[in-house]
Amino acid sequence: MSLNAGIPGGPIASKWTRHKSEIKLVNPANKRRHTIIVVGTGLAGASAAASMSELGYKVKSFCIQDSPRRAHSIAAQGGINAAKNYQNDGDSVYRLFYDTVKGGDFRAREANVYRLAELSVNIIDQCVAQGVPFAREYGGLLDNRSFGGAQVSRTFYARGQTGQQLLLGAYGALMKEVANGGVELYPRHEMLDLVVVDGHARGIVTRDLVSGVIESHAADAVVLATGGYSTVFFLSTNAKACNVTATWRAHRKGALFANPCFTQIHPTCIPVHDKYQCKLTLMSESLRNDGRIWVPKDPSDKRPPNEIPESDRNYYLEERYPAFGNLVPRDVASRAAKAQCDEGYGVGPAGRAVYLDFRDAIDRLGKAKIEARYGNLFDMYAKIVNEDPYETPMMIYPAPHYAMGGLWVDYNLMSNLPGLHVLGEANFSDHGANRLGASALMQGLADGYFIIPATIGHYIASERLDKVGTDHPEFKAAEAAAVERTRKLLAINGKRTVDYFHRELGMLMWDRCGMSRNAEGLQEALKRVPEIRDEFWNNVNVPGSAETLNQSLEKAGRVADFLEFAETMVYDALHREESCGGHFREEYQTEDHEALRDDERFCHVAAWEFQGVGAEPRLHKEALSFDEIHLVKRSYK
Amino acid sequence: MSATIDLTLKVWRQQDRSDAGHFETIEAKDISVDASFLEMLDLVNERLTLDGREPIAFDHDCREGICGMCGAMVNGQAHGPESKTTLCQLHMRHFSDGDTVVIEPWRSRAFPVLKDLVVDRSAFDRIIAAGGYVSVRTGQAPEAHSIPVPKNKADLAFDAAQCIGCGACVAACPNASAMLFVAAKVSHLSLLPQGQAERRRRARAMVAQMDREGFGNCSNHYECEAACPKGISVAHIARLNREHLFASVMEKVTG
Ligand SMILES: Cc1cc2nc3c(=O)[nH]c(=O)nc-3n(C[C@H](O)[C@H](O)[C@H](O)COP(=O)(O)OP(=O)(O)OC[C@H]3O[C@@H](n4cnc5c(N)ncnc54)[C@H](O)[C@@H]3O)c2cc1C
Ligand code: FES
Secondary structure, eight states: OOOOOOOOOSOGGGHHHHHHHHSOOOOHHHHTTOEEEEEOOSHHHHHHHHHHHHHTOEEEEEOSSSSGGGSGGGGOOSOEEOOOOTTOSSOOHHHHHHHHHHHTTTOSOHHHHHHHHHHHHHHHHHHHHHTOOOOBOTTSSBOOBOOTTOSSOOEEOOTTOHHHHHHHHHHHHHHHHHHTTSEEEETTEEEEEEEEETTEEEEEEEEETTTOOEEEEEOSEEEEOOOOOGGGGSSSSSOTTOOSHHHHHHHHTTOOEEOTTOEEEEEEEOOOOOTTOOOOOBOOGGGGGTOEEEEESSTTOOSOGGGSOGGGEEOHHHHHOTTTGGGSOHHHHHHHHHHHHHTTOOOSTTSOOEEEEOHHHHHHHOHHHHHHHHHHHHHHHHHHHOSOTTTSOEEEEEEEEEEOOEEOOOTTSBOSSTTEEEOGGGBOOSOTTSOOTTOHHHHHHIIIIIIHHHHHHHHHHHSOOOOOOTTSHHHHHHHHHHHHHHHHHHHHOOSBOHHHHHHHHHHHHHHHHSSSBOHHHHHHHHHHHHHHHHHHHHHBOOOSOTTSOOHHHHHHHHHHHHHHHHHHHHHHHHHOOSOBTTBOBTTSBOTTSOBOOOHHHHOEEEEEEOOSTTSOOEEEEEEOOOSSSOOOOOOOO | OOOEEEEEEEEEEOSSTTSOOEEEEEEEEEEETTSBHHHHHHHHHHHHHHTTOOOOOOOOSOSSSOSOOOOOEETTEETOSSTTOOGGGOBGGGSOTTOEEEEEOOOOTTSOEEETTEEOOHHHHHHHHTTOSOOOOTTOOOOGGGSOOOHHHHHHHHHHHTOOOOOHHHHHSTTOBOHHHHHHHHHHHHTSGGGSTTHHHHHHHHHHHHHHTTOBOOOSOOHHHHHOTTOOOTHHHHHHHHHHHHHHHHHHHHO
16 A cells, blocks of 8 residues: 655645645535534534535534533643744744644654644634634733743633633534534434445444444545544543544554554643542643752652752753753653653652642742632642642643544545545644644644645545445444444453453553553563453453443443554554654663654654454555755754 | 542432432442542442442543533532532542432433433533524634734633533522523623624524523522532623623614
């Protein structure tokens, strides 16, 4: 299989404009006759469904939650980037493009990233017009902050609830189209399979999560915007319903999975405190703008943090990365925290935490200012940890957060399966091996509002699609398989719960395929994953029945898919014999323990083809070329 | 290891929409005080499963107090005893060893129970569909800085826009009114210049849809504000009333 990204010709700055004027259009009267399925109602899915309905397509929109407004995007806190240069601090589309390519450690496609940076400015205009209440200055204009290691202030925010406000804007647009009759909503419906007819994605099989009914939906194209898979680690900052099912099922039907080992571990999370804990809480990394990270110089120093004098503290990020200090990118900050704890300098009951200290910021700016900036985060911390961060330094530790990997897509956001389009966190996208803060919201909305509405028309106009109904044998076969799988899960009646297996898998992946990896550990994971999977299929207990609301059954299906997906993730980590971004292979590091990229051998996207459960997937490579930005060692020193 | 407590749960069990439902007593032993209320339910469910019983169905997702998915009446209070706290952010340190905890779903004609603690809140989506947005199509937006918005207005709009749509306001209201929910959206958009064009139509249409869904009337009990995990103020209800009155008068005047 040759992977053709279909990148348009011409200079990078005009590729997208040129492409838009060259791709095919569907005439307005015909759009009504085309149905498009959109799975997912997060920023990517809701914006895509609303915008395509506005153009005249018939859209069916699916999500797991009881309302589209509750998609995981709602939880994003910190902000969204855009190259508006409102602060006059030297920002530009080019600079955002450059930062994103470099931040991703040169493992993303230049043309895609440039388009993303270009569209970022339109997103802000769109959201403001919808009534998204972004933070403003006294003059009435929009405020910005610097975020996640950027040296310019290009992040737009709505207190600590940016994702919520952006999603409510997209949800409003979606509901407007529901009222106009262009979108049919299917909340509490989970996609269990993709249906492929004559090599084209033509529909999905879903389970109604209230009645248990398994049914088919046919369409001219399918758009997946089903989010990321960080819950493969069990403990993560993602919402509980986040899963790999939709993308994994598409992968089993032929869609390639790209860079699955590129996962992001976020540095500022509340440490694990309890063995029954099932969710980790992220605190926005905007905290690093004013908080200082340190550990005691002496590992045996058990004094309360406020009693440890300046001279006995090691501000290891400021020390090691003087230019960026506490604001180094996430992968660098996370790895440094892990290294401190591995060497015994960690604090907190389990020694797996570092301090994030606001003492100096409070002295400098006053408590009121800190409260205005981070009040809700401080409250959240106090609620969970039962300590007052105004008085005692916070304790933080890295946690799984974001999936850079996802289904392979071309420049039009179409997978290698014609008709299957993938948006938002679900695709392998524009972030390479590491995503910069405030760039996921930007990407989801660029994909949904601006890219897919243009490129979907090109697909529909280029193909002569025969009408396919849900009575087609491919639909019937997929439905029957979903029913049978459900029956099987309910019949095992074993001795362990679904969560037990999810935890087992999660711990294994965290240990062996988490913040740092080595060949030996990965080989061990390759042995262990199938063992856990076998035990799951022989010993899981899924109570209740198929015909009712059954949350154990829902979870079981998702965990079963994680148990297949995890192996592919490990194969990917094993194949990539280099360190880049969030993927740190211990064997490949510089003398001072920085990531060591190997551009000779690994300057490619690794896209994996399914070969059967338990069988090694087949690797396809898309070579990456860097014509605009020179491949350089990524240094934040 | 943190301290633990033993609790007796009286939990509402209901198979489906048509089942009459009943309370079931379940012992919850050795609950870490650092666990959240939902982590406590997770643990209880693990044990029920291993005992061959059906776990308690409850809605949840983000576990950070922002998605609005979780919620239940805990000892008669929506989202439990802590103010400005969703159920997922309520920690067991607010309970004592030996407590009996009564857990019920939201009760409202407009929110039918689907199973145990899970209710159908799709009425909220239909209210938003009636007009809870600015009708701007993708790609039509003017440059964001072309319309400045005074900071105090933007902040007020944000306060209202924080609603997570959980339904606690309805559950807490003796009349099961959805006024705070509707008021929050109407207020958010009517405070911003972008929301002006549809201002009257929006207030009218959303209130009409609320009435159609079978929510009760607001008789100024203000239980909603106390129950709201985001602390949304009843002052927004006053604003909604003004908007609605104005819209109705204008309709009479202009036809
Ligand atoms: C705590 C937190 C804070 C964050 N903060 C920021 C930030 O400040 N800035 C930033 O840029 N990014 C941030 N991110 C990342 C960002 O929020 C996400 O990457 C982004 O919102 C993903 O959007 P999405 O539309 O791709 O998917 P999601 O919002 O995850 O939506 C997925 C949708 O798919 C549906 N779905 C999934 N599987 C199925 C299925 N099988 N069947 C049917 N429906 C399905 C779900 O119901 C949901 O509607 C944060 C992430 C977290 C976890
Ligand atoms: S689970 Fe999201 S608000 Fe409680």
